[in-house]
Amino acid sequence: MSGTEDTAESLSEVTFDNSCEPGNEDSNPGISTKDNVITIGATVPTGFELTAADEVQEKLGSKARISKDRGKIYFEIPVTSLPQVHQLRSIDNLFVVVQEFKDYVFKETKEEALKDLEDLAKKLPWTDPLEVWRLNTSLKKRKNRRKKSGQQFNTKKDKLKDDGSGEGTVDKKLHNVLESAQVQDSENGDGMEPPDEDEQSDSKEESPSSGEQESGDCKKSEIGTEQLKFRVTCNRAGDKHSFKSNEAARDFGGAVQDFFQWKADMTNFDVEVLLNIHNNEVVVGIALTEESLHRRNITHFGPTTLRSTLAYGMLRLCDPQPADVIVDPMCGTGAIPIEGAAEWSNCYHLAGDNNPQAIKRTANNISSLLKQSKGCASAGKPIDSIQWDICNLPLRTGSVDVIVTDMPFGKRIGSKKKNWDLYPSCLMEMSRICRPRTGRAVLLTQDKKCFAKALSKMGHLWRKSQTVWVNVGGLHAAVYLLRRSAEKFEETKSHW
Structure with a gap:
C-alpha cells in the first residue's frame, strides 16, 4: 500500500462535526470524512487557470471552477484527498473555504458595510474548516512541532477514537498520517500569497481579552483550550466598495478575535484567515500553506x-x-x-x-x-x-x-x-x-x-x-x- 493510500485510510477514520452549521441543528453530531467533502481554493499563476483546472481534473478527479477573480480556482474534494492537493504542480497557495457568497450585497455607507462584515464573522460555519486546518497542520509539521500543534488546537478528543479499540485518539491517527503521507515539507514552500493585482492588507487590531462568547456556529471551548495567534488578510478587487482593504481586514479581524478570543499577531500567527472580495463575490477561507508552493525545488x-x-x-x-x-x-x-x-x-x-x-x-x-x-x-x-x-x-x-x-x-x-x-x-x-x-x-x-x-x-x-x-x-x-x-x-x- 502506498503512502498516500495509508494517509487516506488514516484520515477516513477521523470524524468531523457539522452540528454547528446553519440548518444542521437536528443532524447527527459526527460525519465520517469519507462522506465529508470540503471546498478548496487555490491561487495559481494568472493566465494559467485552465491549466490548473485540467491538472485538478486529471489528478484528483474533481472539476474545478475558475473564479472571476483572476488567479484563483475552486474545487471540491473528500478530506482524504488533502495530501494529494499539496502535490499539485500548478498551485501557488491553498486555502479551505469557510463560506462563499457569489452575490454579496454591500451597504452603501462604509460604516454599514463594515458592520455587516463584523456580523458575518460571527455567523460563519467555522468548525469543519478549522478541523481541516488542524489536520493539514499536523500533516505538514515535523514531530517536534506536532506536540505544540496538539496543545494549541485540542478538539473533540472523545469523538476522535478508533471504533471499538479504545486507544486510537486523533493524535495517534495523525501520527500514522505523518509517517506515511507523501507530502512536501513546509520548508519546501507552502504559503498564501495573493495575486499581484489584488489589493492586500492585514488585520492589525488587538482587542482586550474578554470572557468566552456563546453566540455563533460553534462553541469556543470546542475550538481550543489555548489561545491561538491569528491574522486576517484581505484581498480586494473592484471600485464599487465604500471601504478599503485594511479597514475590512481590521473590522472583520476584530470580530473574529472577539468570537474566538484569539490573539492578533501579524508575523508569528498560527491561523491566517482570508477575506477575498472581488466586486460582489466574497469568499472567506483559512490558509493551508505558509509559504508559496512555487518555491519548490529551487534552493x-x-x-x-x-x-x-x-x-x-x-x-x-x-x-x-x-x-x-x-x-x-x-x-x-x-x-x-x-x-x-x-x-x-x-x-x-x-x-x-x-x-x-x-x-x-x-x-x-x-x-x-x-x-x-x-x-x-x-x-x-x-x-x-x-x-x-x-x-x-x-x-x-x-x-x-x-x-x-x-x-x-x-x-x-x-x-x-x-x-x-x-x-x-x-x-x-x-x-x-x-x-x-x-x-x-x-x-x-x-x-x-x-x-x-x-x-x-x-x-x-x-x-x-x-x-x-x-x-x-x-x-x-x-x-x-x-x-x-x-x-x-x-x-x-x-x-x-
Missing part, C-alpha cells in the same frame, strides 16, 4: 528566478511526450528543466545559459533535486546543464522536440535595445535545432513588441498556435506557443 535563486508553478504551466502547454528532448537555452537558475525533470521523468531535459553564474546555480539546484530522492535506486534524473551561446548552440540540426524558455525582458537582465538583435537570432537558432513539423516552442517574454517583430520575419519557420497572458511580478507578459513548420532549416537560409 539557489537568481535575479530573475521563474516561479516553479509558472514553469509547470509552460511545460504542460507544450504537451511533453515520452522520449521528448526538451531544452531551455536560457535557463537562468534552471526552474523550467528542473520542474520538467520532476514531473516528466520520461523525457530528457537540457538546461543551458551563457552566464557561468547561472549555470552554477542551476547545477546546485539540480543537486538539491537529486538529494530529494533520498538515495533510492532511481535517484538519477534525466537532466543535464551546460554553458553555451544561445545564438550558436552545440546541438544538431533538428535534434530537439521542445524548447521552453523565459526570454530576457530587457529590464533586470539585458536591455530592450539589445533584444532587437537578440530575439531574431534566438528564434533563428531555435528553428535550426527544433524538429520540423512536430517541434514546439513555449516562450515567455514581456517585450511583446520586439518578439512580434522578430516572429513576423519567420512565418516560414514558426506558426503561432496560442498566446497566454500572464502576470509576472506585476508585469504584463505573454507566453507564446509556437509550432515548427515542416520546412527544413537548410532550405530557409535564403529567406533570412
Whole structure:
C-alpha cells in the first residue's frame, strides 16, 4: 500500500462535526470524512487557470471552477484527498473555504458595510474548516512541532477514537498520517500569497481579552483550550466598495478575535484567515500553506528566478511526450528543466545559459533535486546543464522536440535595445535545432513588441498556435506557443 493510500485510510477514520452549521441543528453530531467533502481554493499563476483546472481534473478527479477573480480556482474534494492537493504542480497557495457568497450585497455607507462584515464573522460555519486546518497542520509539521500543534488546537478528543479499540485518539491517527503521507515539507514552500493585482492588507487590531462568547456556529471551548495567534488578510478587487482593504481586514479581524478570543499577531500567527472580495463575490477561507508552493525545488535563486508553478504551466502547454528532448537555452537558475525533470521523468531535459553564474546555480539546484530522492535506486534524473551561446548552440540540426524558455525582458537582465538583435537570432537558432513539423516552442517574454517583430520575419519557420497572458511580478507578459513548420532549416537560409 502506498503512502498516500495509508494517509487516506488514516484520515477516513477521523470524524468531523457539522452540528454547528446553519440548518444542521437536528443532524447527527459526527460525519465520517469519507462522506465529508470540503471546498478548496487555490491561487495559481494568472493566465494559467485552465491549466490548473485540467491538472485538478486529471489528478484528483474533481472539476474545478475558475473564479472571476483572476488567479484563483475552486474545487471540491473528500478530506482524504488533502495530501494529494499539496502535490499539485500548478498551485501557488491553498486555502479551505469557510463560506462563499457569489452575490454579496454591500451597504452603501462604509460604516454599514463594515458592520455587516463584523456580523458575518460571527455567523460563519467555522468548525469543519478549522478541523481541516488542524489536520493539514499536523500533516505538514515535523514531530517536534506536532506536540505544540496538539496543545494549541485540542478538539473533540472523545469523538476522535478508533471504533471499538479504545486507544486510537486523533493524535495517534495523525501520527500514522505523518509517517506515511507523501507530502512536501513546509520548508519546501507552502504559503498564501495573493495575486499581484489584488489589493492586500492585514488585520492589525488587538482587542482586550474578554470572557468566552456563546453566540455563533460553534462553541469556543470546542475550538481550543489555548489561545491561538491569528491574522486576517484581505484581498480586494473592484471600485464599487465604500471601504478599503485594511479597514475590512481590521473590522472583520476584530470580530473574529472577539468570537474566538484569539490573539492578533501579524508575523508569528498560527491561523491566517482570508477575506477575498472581488466586486460582489466574497469568499472567506483559512490558509493551508505558509509559504508559496512555487518555491519548490529551487534552493539557489537568481535575479530573475521563474516561479516553479509558472514553469509547470509552460511545460504542460507544450504537451511533453515520452522520449521528448526538451531544452531551455536560457535557463537562468534552471526552474523550467528542473520542474520538467520532476514531473516528466520520461523525457530528457537540457538546461543551458551563457552566464557561468547561472549555470552554477542551476547545477546546485539540480543537486538539491537529486538529494530529494533520498538515495533510492532511481535517484538519477534525466537532466543535464551546460554553458553555451544561445545564438550558436552545440546541438544538431533538428535534434530537439521542445524548447521552453523565459526570454530576457530587457529590464533586470539585458536591455530592450539589445533584444532587437537578440530575439531574431534566438528564434533563428531555435528553428535550426527544433524538429520540423512536430517541434514546439513555449516562450515567455514581456517585450511583446520586439518578439512580434522578430516572429513576423519567420512565418516560414514558426506558426503561432496560442498566446497566454500572464502576470509576472506585476508585469504584463505573454507566453507564446509556437509550432515548427515542416520546412527544413537548410532550405530557409535564403529567406533570412
